[in-house]
């Protein structure tokens with residue numbers, strides 16, 4: 001479904017992705033983790049070409065991203081993307097946020113699009129918010145609307161870039177629940193997250209990145225119990241010990257929000 | 263007439279100051295000033311929008327001419343542009359009413375400034391908005407039309423109002439080509455009566471000030487009202 005072959009990415013002199021080789025099969029849930037600045041966002045953003053790759057071959061859903069003639073808008077319509085900062089459209093109501101793309105791209109009638117949107121809103125538990133505006137919603141609610149918006153295009157792949165990192169701790173659960181449901185429904189998913197509970201429960205594989213290199217790819221139990229690479233061992237130690245202690249307070253989420261906002 | 267200031271010249275000519283010979287003759291005075299400003303403002307809104315969009319086009323053969331035009335106009339005094347239109351338009355299109363040459367000049371001039379407001383408004387929309395929209399498969403022009411412009415234009419409204427205030431003041435330059443807006447009317451009455459220049463020009467200064475101040479206040483009020491309670 002998604003095939004990286006020797007993919008490189010440079011920002012000027014900065015080598016952000018270094019020889020990425022990765023094969024994600026249909027229905028697979030892949031969790032990507034690693035320290036901040038290791039290139040996780042860049043990696044996931046290459047899949048729908050928010051970041052074009054510098055070298056190598058990237059094939060997504062049968063379309064070659066290195067090929068100039070690939071219709072990128074068509075490909076993006078097949079891929080849902082969920083951002084850390086939600087990025088809902090503040091000038092549109094919840095329902096319009098969701099129906100915009102289906103009506104403009106799929107040429108669905110307003111009525112059909114709204115019916116489908118209501119099904120999605122029900123699925124993420126926000127049917128009563130259809131006419132609300134994004135600023136009237138909590139972070140967790142906004143992120144669930146953002147997931148519904150992405151699903152409205154009936155994507156074959158869903159990408160999540162730290163979807164819970166900007167949320168207050170008490171809202172993380174509601175968003176992860178929606179994502180777990182989605183994973184169990186057989187959706188192909190790539191999820192950048194440090195929520196190890198999510199990885200343990202629904203991921204098929206975990207990829208660990210550092211300095212633009214995928215250092216380790218393994219099944220979750222394998223990765224958590226017997227991390228091979230020293231960097232991975234160190235990363236897990238840091239994640240599980242000092243931050244676990246903090247995660248009851250709000251420090252945990254603040255810490256991540258700040259460093260990843262850029 | 264021994265009084266230091268004698269405002270009877272104002273009250274005697276008040277209607278003429280306000281609307282010229284209208285409705286029995288052409289509109290003039292404050293009426294014409296506002297007419298010129300409003301029409302030029304509407305036209306330069308669209309002119310500025312188009313120029314602004316062209317100036318950030320992906321295609322250099324679109325972007326460069328637009329930028330060249332914008333910089334050229336911004337590097338010229340308005341009076342020059344007014345003369346240019348006054349002499350150029352009749353040469354190109356035959357007889358053109360003076361009002362229209364002035365409207366054209368004001369539009370060209372103001373469009374160049376409006377285009378910078380439009381670009382700033384567009385660039386002020388967070389990148390995440392565009393990324394979210396293209397991620398759903400919307401084409402760039404759809405992203406501009408449905409996501410960026412609706413938010414950007416709303417943010418631009420106060421700047422547009424300020425530009426409109428500049429336009430009201432700029433219309434006074436039209437007197438030089440004989441368009442009977444407020445300043446021209448004032449010079450006419452002054453030439454006819456000879457004795458009251460202070461009163462006349464104090465009065466029109468006050469009129470300009472009141473109109474402009476009203477719109478500046480409106481702009482400040484809008485600025486407070488329109489800010490998104492919290493975006494992203």
Ligand SMILES: Nc1ncnc2c1ncn2[C@@H]1O[C@H](COP(=O)(O)OP(=O)(O)O)[C@@H](O)[C@H]1O
Nearest residue numbers: 011014016035036037038039040041042043260
């Ligand atoms: N648009 C960009 N221009 C230049 N450098 C960038 C850009 N985006 C990210 N980077 C840099 O690339 C590296 C990887 O960033 P990113 O993929 O966001 O890492 P992560 O998501 O793992 O924190 C960082 O050093 C970051 O500063």
Ligand SMILES: [Mg+2]
Nearest residue numbers: 040041162260
């Ligand atoms: Mg990131």
